[in-house]
Amino acid sequence: MKVNAALAGLKVLDFSRVYAGPYCTMLLGDLGAEVIKIENRIMGDDTRAFYPIKNGESGYFNYLNRSKKSLTLDLKSEKGKAIALELAKWADIVVENFSPGTIGRLGLGYEDIKKVNLEIIYVSISGFGQTGPYRNKAAYDGVAQAMGGMTYMTGLPDGPPVKAGPAISDAATGVHAAMGILAAQYYKNQTGKGQYIDIALMDTVFSILENSVSIHTLLGLDPLRIGNANPSSAPYNMYKSKDSYIVIATANDSLFSRLCKVMDQEELITEPFFNTNPNRKTNQAEIDAIVNEWTQQYTSKELEKMLDDVGVPVASVKTIAELAQDPHIQHREMLVTHYNPNVGCVRYPGNPLKLSETPADTSRRAPLLGEHSTEILASKLHLSVQDIEKLREENVI
C-alpha cells in the first residue's frame, strides 16, 4: 500500500544548522516536505563534529537531519550564491538560523529572495530575534534558557538555578517555527501571499513557563524554584528508591488513602497532620520523609508496579539506557533504526506525531555531506554532468 505524505509537494530550502532550524525542517521532512539542506562544503553543518561521534559520524547530526537531502555550496562564491538563488525560486519556504544580519550580508536575506520569488515564506530563527536590544547577543541554549526564565525556575529550592538538561530552547523554537511555517502556508494557499517569520529562542522560552509569569503579573510575587515538588499537593515529589529515584504524585485525598494502604500505614489517612491536602502541604517535610523512608525499601520497578496497580500516579526516573529498551517507546515506534555506511545500524528518536492517514516517514537517514549535490543540481536546475563536475573542480559545491 502506498503511504501518503501530509506535506507532499512542499519545497523547503534549508540554510539552517545546529539544532533549532534542523529540528524544524526534520519535522517538515518527516511529514513529506522535500527538504534541501545547504551545507558548507568543507565541514558541513557544525553538528557533524558534535558529540557523540563514531567512525566520523555524529549522533547529534544524524538524529536531527533525517528526511533531508544535502547539497554542499560555497555561499561566499558568486556561483554558489547564484545556485542558492535559483533554488530559492524553486522553494516554497526558506529556513535559516544564522546570527541576525549574516545571511543578508551573503545576499540571501528575505529582501534578496523576495526579488526572485515574491511568494516565498522566509523564516529566520535566532537567539533573540532580528530586532530589539539583545538581538546581537550570542545565542547558546544555556544563554537562552537563562535569559528566558527557564533556568531561574528549574532546580531544587535550596540549590542554585539549573537549566533543563537538553537544549529545550532549541527544540521548542524549532517546532514553533514549523507550526508558524504551516500557518503561513495555509494563508498562502488562500491568498498567494508569502511572508517573513522572525522567531527567537528567548521569546519561545518565555512563552512556555506555565504559570510562572502570571504568578508575578497577577499577584506581584516572584515565583520560586520548587524542584520536583508540587505547589499545592503533598506527598507529590521525587523520592529515593532502593536503586534509583521515583516520582509519586498524590494530587488528592483519594490518592493519598490508596498510597497509605500500599504503604501499610492506613493510620495516616485520618492522622490530623495529614488528613487533608492542605494539611499535608503544610506538613510536607514530615509526610515526604515518611514516604521517602518507605520507598527506599523497594526498587523503582517494584514501586512503579505496586502504585500503578492501585492507580496512584507514579513514574520511575527512566535513564536513557532504560528508555532504549522500554516496551512503550518500542510500541510507539519512538526509536527508529537507520543504516549509515560508516557506522551501520543506529537507533534515533522517532517522530511524536502519529497521523493515521499520513504517518510520518522516519525511514530516510540523515545524508552524508553533499550526498545529493549532483542529484539536486541535475533535477532542480537541469545542470549537465559536465557543469556539475566543473562546479566541483571550482570548489563551489
Added chain:
Amino acid sequence: MKVNAALAGLKVLDFSRVYAGPYCTMLLGDLGAEVIKIENRIMGDDTRAFYPIKNGESGYFNYLNRSKKSLTLDLKSEKGKAIALELAKWADIVVENFSPGTIGRLGLGYEDIKKVNLEIIYVSISGFGQTGPYRNKAAYDGVAQAMGGMTYMTGLPDGPPVKAGPAISDAATGVHAAMGILAAQYYKNQTGKGQYIDIALMDTVFSILENSVSIHTLLGLDPLRIGNANPSSAPYNMYKSKDSYIVIATANDSLFSRLCKVMDQEELITEPFFNTNPNRKTNQAEIDAIVNEWTQQYTSKELEKMLDDVGVPVASVKTIAELAQDPHIQHREMLVTHYNPNVGCVRYPGNPLKLSETPADTSRRAPLLGEHSTEILASKLHLSVQDIEKLREENVI
C-alpha cells in the same frame, strides 16, 4: 489598515483542558482560527481553579485560553452531546486531551465524529498515547518528564534528578500537536481527507532530548546530568555573582582570551593547564573556581555588561520579576495586557511567532465561563433565544 490572519476561516472545536491542549488551541487561535472551547458547566476548565488566583480569576487559565470562545456544555446529557455533534459538523478540527477512552465513552470519539463529519481532523493528546503498555498511566507533567528522560538529564551532577521547572512536556506537546494539525490541514486542502492524530507527552519529551539518546545508541554509554556545564568546553558554566548567578559560555580559545582580559588575568591565556579548550576541560574545576572567584566581585548586571561589550557569551539568570520589566521582552511584545472585568488589566506572555503579513492577534483575553454560549448557539446552530434559555434551565449549557 486591516490586519490579516493566517488561519482565518479555520474552525476548531476544543474539548481540551489544563495545559497541552489549551496551549495548542491558543496558538491556533492567535493566528486567526476560530476556537470554540467546550467547558464543563459547573466549574469549567480545571485550571480556572489553578494557582495563581485573584478575585476568582486564575492566571494559569487566563494565559492559556486567550483567542478562544467559551461554550458550557454538559456532555453527559443527551442534549449536550447532540449540540457537540452539531458543532463537530461545523468544525474542521477537533482537539481533546481526556485520558484515553474517556471521550469515546461520551460518544464523541473520532469514530463518532467521523460519522457526522467524514473530513474531520481529530487530535487526541494524552500522557502516553492511545496505545501501548503505559496508555492508562496517569498523565501529570512531572510523570511525563520522568518517564520520557528529561528529568534524568536535568539537575546537578552530584545531586538528584530534577524536572524542568515549568511543565514543558505539556507546552512542547501542545505545539507539536498544532504543527501536526496544520500539516493534516495542508493534506486536507489537497485531498479533501481528514484523519486522526494521536500525540503523547512521553513521546514528545523523548524526541526533545538533544543528543542524549544517541550518546547511548551510538556509543553504548548512559549520558549523565551535567547541570549547567558544557560537555566539551570550559569555562562554560553558571557562576555566582555578587547578587545572583551568571552564565558564561566560553566555547573556544578566542573567547577565553577575551574573558581573561576582562578578568585582568591575561597570564591564564598561555598557562599550560588552561591554554587550550581540551586542557581547560580537563582542569575544569580549577578554571571554574578562578572564574567563580572573579564573578563574585560584581553584580550580574555589571558582569553582563562587561562581557557583552567584548562579545563573550553571557547571560544573567533572569528572574520572572526582572523579565516583567525587561526591555527586550517589551520590544518583542512578549507581554500583552488583557482587561478582565474581575481583575482589571493583567499582563500575560505573548506569542513567539512574529509573522510579517499575518501577525498573531493576542488581544482577545480568555473568556469568562460560558461567555459565548448564547452567541455560539445562535450563530452556529441557529437556535432561538427561547431554545437557548430552555437549555440553560435544563442545565445543558
